[in-house]
Amino acid sequence: xxxxxxxxxxxxxxxxxxxxxxxxxxxxxxxxxxxxxxxxxxxxxxxxxxxxxxxxxxxxxxxxxxxxxxxxxxxxxxxxxxxxxxxxxxxxxxxxxxxxxxxxxxxxxxxxxxxxxxxxxxxxxxxxxxxxxxxxxxxxxxxxxxx
Amino acid sequence: xxxxxxxxxxxxxxxxxxxxxxxxxxxxxxxxxxxxxxxxxxxxxxxxxxxxxxxxxxxxxxxxxxxxxxxxxxxxxxxxxxxxxxxxxxxxxxxxxxxxxxxxxxxxxxxxxxxxxxxxxxxxxxxxxxxxxxxxxxxxxxxxxxx
Amino acid sequence: xxxxxxxxxxxxxxxxxxxxxxxxxxxxxxxxxxxxxxxxxxxxxxxxxxxxxxxxxxxxxxxxxxxxxxxxxxxxxxxxxxxxxxxxxxxxxxxxxxxxxxxxxxxxxxxxxxxxxxxxxxxxxxxxxxxxxxxxxxxxxxxxxxx
Numbered sequence: 382x383x384x385x386x387x388x389x390x391x392x393x394x395x396x397x398x399x400x401x402x403x404x405x406x407x408x409x410x411x412x413x414x415x416x417x418x419x420x421x422x423x424x425x426x427x428x429x430x431x432x433x434x435x436x437x438x439x440x441x442x443x444x445x446x447x448x449x450x451x452x453x454x455x456x457x458x459x460x461x462x463x464x465x466x467x468x469x470x471x472x473x474x475x476x477x478x479x480x481x482x483x484x485x486x487x488x489x490x491x492x493x494x495x496x497x498x499x500x501x502x503x504x505x506x507x508x509x510x511x512x513x514x515x516x517x518x519x520x521x522x523x524x525x526x527x528x
Numbered sequence: 529x530x531x532x533x534x535x536x537x538x539x540x541x542x543x544x545x546x547x548x549x550x551x552x553x554x555x556x557x558x559x560x561x562x563x564x565x566x567x568x569x570x571x572x573x574x575x576x577x578x579x580x581x582x583x584x585x586x587x588x589x590x591x592x593x594x595x596x597x598x599x600x601x602x603x604x605x606x607x608x609x610x611x612x613x614x615x616x617x618x619x620x621x622x623x624x625x626x627x628x629x630x631x632x633x634x635x636x637x638x639x640x641x642x643x644x645x646x647x648x649x650x651x652x653x654x655x656x657x658x659x660x661x662x663x664x665x666x667x668x669x670x671x672x673x674x675x
Numbered sequence: 676x677x678x679x680x681x682x683x684x685x686x687x688x689x690x691x692x693x694x695x696x697x698x699x700x701x702x703x704x705x706x707x708x709x710x711x712x713x714x715x716x717x718x719x720x721x722x723x724x725x726x727x728x729x730x731x732x733x734x735x736x737x738x739x740x741x742x743x744x745x746x747x748x749x750x751x752x753x754x755x756x757x758x759x760x761x762x763x764x765x766x767x768x769x770x771x772x773x774x775x776x777x778x779x780x781x782x783x784x785x786x787x788x789x790x791x792x793x794x795x796x797x798x799x800x801x802x803x804x805x806x807x808x809x810x811x812x813x814x815x816x817x818x819x820x821x822x
Binding site: 529531534569570599600601602613615617629631632634654655656657658659660661662664 | 682686689690693742768811816817820
């Protein structure tokens, strides 16, 4: 078991999720292989880094606060390639419409190491569930990084 | 600190939680020692793998979507035995009644290694809280693995 | 990459969060350096262990149930010092007023090792969001460690 490589891949995934939720799109792009194959659930599918980054940048303005946290890494390394599954919990707050999406998914990723750096080469997930609801009438943001 | 054994035990726990939430009952059973002693909160207590698996299989049909995520592993290995604490967050969606249970617990587990494989020999948790509530009137599933 | 030191620091953080949510204030204090510099969001700032522990003890009686879970550790060790970022999700249930606070933050911590023990020397976080809402009318605690 290559604990160092496993840790490096975990750090890559955490950086991907952190830059996603902080809307740091250039750094987000650096976690993805240029030819990434990315499929999120049954509705979203992208070919290549630019498609993923452009979509995220456009669909996630400051009025939309996201939380994407991945747990339970099960990662197997084979030389400069690795596969991993993760258990995602996510929440999307559409602040101007007072809507909330919540969900959970199992991710299956492929990672590739080039010049000593791991990137996400393929990512896909299957949801256990996803739900949409209105937030309660008195729901109030008391802190908002983009407010 | 035996980092390899700790990682193996984490993988075991993640497999236990993944197969639980995916309702893969045969694989779920394989994470449990045949003579497991399992107590969940103050209401549920089981002796042996078959009791646990039978209970889960019967009480968690496709109308009940569960999310069980364990965090903060604190694991101590002693030869072929180990103890671990985890911080569980769980959510149960009773879709046909539009009810939701949410809760959190601290797990204390004992693990046992036989023929190179770790299994859960004892598991128990104490809740910090558990709550039940009706879901909002407009709560709608937009994805459902069992729908 | 010093995997042992990283793991020790993770254990420290888990102990800090566990004793916080279990209201075990003496053990909580032991995770903090005596001269800790602690800032939580924009409203709370403390100098020294006693200030932090006193504040938590007074503001978190048994009527207030908290959940603080930290994910995605990104830790860099440099001798007897280390820095780490974490992705917090928290929930506070004010049970007697049926109010709930939910939020998420990115923590940045500094850790210091003295006599072989790591402690939190500095901790600060920036929220992505924090929200307050009333719990649904039929929300009912079915388990409560402090009930």
